[in-house]
Amino acid sequence: MDNNLNNSRELILNKIRNGKPQHVALPDVPLYAYKGNLIEGFRTHLTEFDGKFQEFGNRSEAIKWLQSELDPGKKIFSNIPDFQGTIATDSFKDPHLAHVVDICVAEGVLGVAETGSVWVNDEVLGVSAAALFSTDLYLLLDRSKLVDGLHAGYKSLNLRHHQYGAFYTGPSATADIEAVHITGAQGEISLTVLLY
Amino acid sequence: MKQIDQVANGAKFIADTPHRESHDKCLWAARIRRDKVAQQIPEWEEMRLLASEIKKHTLSHLDYYLDEFEKNAIANGIHVHWAKDAQEHNELIYEIFKSHNVKTVTKGKSMLMDECEMREYMTERGIDIFEADLGERIQQLSNERASHIVMPAIHKLRGDVSRLFADHMNSDPDNDDPHYLNSVMRADMRKNYIKADAGMSGANFAIAETGGIVVCTNEGNADISANVPPLYVVSVGIEKLIPRASDVPLFVRLLSRSALGFHVTQYTSHYHGPREGQEMHIVIVDNGRSERLATPEYWEVLKCIRCSACLNTCPVYRRSGGLSYDATYMGPIGIVLEPSYDLHLYAQLPYSCTHCGSCGNVCPVQVPLPSLIFRWRNILVDKKEDLLVHRFQMDAAAIALKNEFRLSWAEKFALSALKNTPSRILNSKLNDWAVNHTNPVPPEETFREFYKKQEKQNKSKLDQ
Numbered sequence: 001m002d003n004n005l006n007n008s009r010e011l012i013l014n015k016i017r018n019g020k021p022q023h024v025a026l027p028d029v030p031l032y033a034y035k036g037n038l039i040e041g042f043r044t045h046l047t048e049f050d051g052k053f054q055e056f057g058n059r060s061e062a063i064k065w066l067q068s069e070l071d072p073g074k075k076i077f078s079n080i081p082d083f084q085g086t087i088a089t090d091s092f093k094d095p096h097l098a099h100v101v102d103i104c105v106a107e108g109v110l111g112v113a114e115t116g117s118v119w120v121n122d123e124v125l126g127v128s129a130a131a132l133f134s135t136d137l138y139l140l141l142d143r144s145k146l147v148d149g150l151h152a153g154y155k156s157l158n159l160r161h162h163q164y165g166a167f168y169t170g171p172s173a174t175a176d177i178e179a180v181h182i183t184g185a186q187g188e189i190s191l192t193v194l195l196y
Numbered sequence: 197m198k199q200i201d202q203v204a205n206g207a208k209f210i211a212d213t214p215h216r217e218s219h220d221k222c223l224w225a226a227r228i229r230r231d232k233v234a235q236q237i238p239e240w241e242e243m244r245l246l247a248s249e250i251k252k253h254t255l256s257h258l259d260y261y262l263d264e265f266e267k268n269a270i271a272n273g274i275h276v277h278w279a280k281d282a283q284e285h286n287e288l289i290y291e292i293f294k295s296h297n298v299k300t301v302t303k304g305k306s307m308l309m310d311e312c313e314m315r316e317y318m319t320e321r322g323i324d325i326f327e328a329d330l331g332e333r334i335q336q337l338s339n340e341r342a343s344h345i346v347m348p349a350i351h352k353l354r355g356d357v358s359r360l361f362a363d364h365m366n367s368d369p370d371n372d373d374p375h376y377l378n379s380v381m382r383a384d385m386r387k388n389y390i391k392a393d394a395g396m397s398g399a400n401f402a403i404a405e406t407g408g409i410v411v412c413t414n415e416g417n418a419d420i421s422a423n424v425p426p427l428y429v430v431s432v433g434i435e436k437l438i439p440r441a442s443d444v445p446l447f448v449r450l451l452s453r454s455a456l457g458f459h460v461t462q463y464t465s466h467y468h469g470p471r472e473g474q475e476m477h478i479v480i481v482d483n484g485r486s487e488r489l490a491t492p493e494y495w496e497v498l499k500c501i502r503c504s505a506c507l508n509t510c511p512v513y514r515r516s517g518g519l520s521y522d523a524t525y526m527g528p529i530g531i532v533l534e535p536s537y538d539l540h541l542y543a544q545l546p547y548s549c550t551h552c553g554s555c556g557n558v559c560p561v562q563v564p565l566p567s568l569i570f571r572w573r574n575i576l577v578d579k580k581e582d583l584l585v586h587r588f589q590m591d592a593a594a595i596a597l598k599n600e601f602r603l604s605w606a607e608k609f610a611l612s613a614l615k616n617t618p619s620r621i622l623n624s625k626l627n628d629w630a631v632n633h634t635n636p637v638p639p640e641e642t643f644r645e646f647y648k649k650q651e652k653q654n655k656s657k658l659d660q
Contacts, residue, residue, distance in 0.1 A: 008278040008284060009278040011280055016259040016489060020255065020259065024252040024253045024255075027250065029246060032449075049462065096425075098424075116459075128423040129420070129424045132424075133420070150449055150460075154444055155442065157441075159403070159406045159468055160406045163468055164423060164466070164471065165466045166419065166463055167464040168462070169464070171462070174331075174378060176334070177374040178350075178353060178374060179222035184382075185378060185381075185414065187417075
C-alpha cells in the first residue's frame with residue numbers, strides 16, 4: 001500500500017507541476033488593528049457571544065470569587081496552581097474519562113478585543129477534553145494579555161509550540177435548527193472570563 | 197442517461213410554503229448580518245483582495261506548499277497520506293481504522309468527506325460513523341445530503357427534527373423547541389464520545405509554514421472528536437493550503453463574517469500534532485482538483501473557502517433549497533463545481549442562475565462565480581449538453597437576429613401573434629412564460645414602427 005501512496009503523491013504533485021497557473025506574487029498581510037478600547041471591546045464582544053465577563057482588581061480577588069462561587073460538591077477540574085479543584089489533575093490519562101467534569105478552570109493565554117476570544121492550548125488546559133466536556137468553563141485572563149485584534153493575536157503566538165491551540169469565543173453554540181441561536185451545544189454550556 | 201433537474205426539484209420545495217419561507221428568511225438574515233459586520237471593518241474590501249491574491253499565489257506554487265506542509269506536519273509527528281481520488285481516500289482511511297480496530301467514530305463536518313461518500317463507505321464495512329454536528333446528524337438520520345455548507349439541515353422545520361429525533365432517540369415527538377432538541381442531541385452524542393475509538397474532521401486551512409491545520413466550528417463537536425479519542429483523522433483538499441501563520445487571521449476574519457455574519461466561530465482550533473498517546477493522520481486529497489488547477493479560466497474556483505456567502509445571497513438557492521441540486525455542493529459554488537465532477541449529470545445546474553451577480557460581490561476570496569457560470573454554459577452548448585429546447589430557441593433566435601430586416605419581420609410577427617392568438621392558447625401551458633405571468637396588453641405597433649414615426653414627425657417639425 002505504501003508504494004501506491006507514494007505513487008499518488010508523485011502523481012498529484014506532477015499534475016500540479018505541469019498544470020499550475022503562472023506565478024502570482026504573495027502580498028504581505030498588514031496588522032489590521034481593532035481601534036476601540038481593549039477592555040470595553042473585549043467585554044462587548046465576549047458578551048455578544050453569550051460569554052460571561054467578570055473584572056477584578058487583581059488575581060487574588062479573582063481566586064476569592066472562584067472560591068465563593070463554585071460549588072465544592074461539583075466535579076471541578078482546575079489547572080491553575082492557586083485554586084484547588086475537586087478532581088486530581090492526573091485523573092484523566094484517558095481523556096474519555098473527562099466526561100464526568102462539571103466545572104473546568106484554566107488560565108487564558110491571551111484575549112482579543114476585536115472578537116472577545118481567549119486563546120487556550122493543551123498546556124494551560126492540562127486536559128483539553130476536560131474543558132470541552134465541562135458544563136461551566138472559567139478562564140482567568142491577565143489584563144496585560146489583551147491585544148487589539150486577531151492579527152496581533154496570531155503575531156504573538158507560535159502555533160507550532162502546542163499540539164492543540166484554540167481561540168474560544170463564548171461557550172459552544174448552534175443555530176442548526178431554523179437558525180435559532182442556542183447557547184450551549186456540545187462543548188461547555190457556559191464560559192466565564194475572569195479578567196484581572 | 198440521468199440528469200439532475202434542479203428546476204423540477206426546486207419547484208417541489210417552492211410549492212411547500214412554510215419550508216420555503218423559513219428557509220428564505222433564515223438565509224437572508226445571515227446575508228444581512230454579513231453586510232452589517234463587513235461594514236464595521238473599513239479594510240473589508242482590501243481584505244477580500246488580499247485573500248484572493250494569497251490563494252492565487254498559493255495555487256500558483258501549490259506543489260511547493262504541499263511539499264512544505266507535508267515536511268512540517270511530519271516533523272510535528274503527524275502521519276501524512278496522499279489520495280488521488282475519493283476511492284483511495286476511503287480505502288486509505290479504512291486501512292487506518294482496521295489496523296486500530298476502530299468500531300465507533302465521531303466526526304466533525306467535512307464537505308470533502310461528503311464528496312468522497314466516506315461515511316457510506318465505512319458504514320458498509322461495519323464502522324459506525326456518528327456525525328457530531330447537529331445539522332449534519334439530522335441529515336445523516338434523514339438519509340439526506342447536507343442542504344447547506346455550514347447549516348446542513350436549514351431546509352427543515354423544527355417539527356421535522358422533533359419527529360426524526362423521536363424516531364431515533366426516543367425523545368418527545370410533541371416537543372419541537374429547538375433548545376430541547378439540542379439537549380437531546382447533546383445527551384445522545386455524549387454516549388458516543390465516551391466510546392469513540394477515533395475522531396474525524398475536515399480542515400478549513402492547512403498552514404504550510406507550520407505543518408498544522410485550522411478547524412473553525414461552533415458546537416464543540418469537532419474539538420471533542422479531535423481531543424478525546426486515541427486516533428484523529430483529518431481530510432484536507434489540496435486547495436486548503438495557505439503559506440504562513442500570519443495569513444490565518446486574514447482568512448479567519450473573513451470566514452465566519454461571510455458565512456453567518458459573526459465575527460468568528462466559537463472554536464477556532466489549531467492542531468499541530470497528536471497529543472501524548474494519540475495518533476494523528478492527515479489525508480491530502482486531489483479528487484479532480486489538480487485538473488481544475490490546470491484549466492485556464494477555471495482554476496480560480498479553487499480559491500473557495502466554503503463559507504456559504506454565495507448560497508445565502510443567491511435568489512435561486514434561497515427559494516429552491518439545497519437538496520434540489522442533488523449534489524455535494526449547492527447554490528452558486530455548486531453549479532460551478534459539480535459539472536467538473538460529472539458534466540452530463542449536472543449539465544442543467546449552470547442554468548439555475550439569474551445572472552444577478554450577487555454571489556461574486558459577496559465572495560470573501562473573489563471567486564469570479566458569475567463568469568464561471570457563464571463559462572459552463574458556453575462549454576455545455578459546445579458539447580451539446582444543453583437542453584434540446586434551448587437549442588431550438590437559440591437556433592430560432594439566430595435566424596431572427598441575423599440582420600435588421602429579419603429582426604423587424606420577427607417583431608411584426610411576434611406582435612401579430614400576441615394580438616391574434618386566442619388568450620386561451622396564449623396563456624396555456626404551451627407558453628412557459630405565461631405559467632406565472634399574464635401576457636401584456638399588445639401595443640398598437642412595434643417599437644421600431646413607433647420610433648420611425650416619431651423620427652419622421654421630428655424631421656418634419658425641423659423642416660418647418
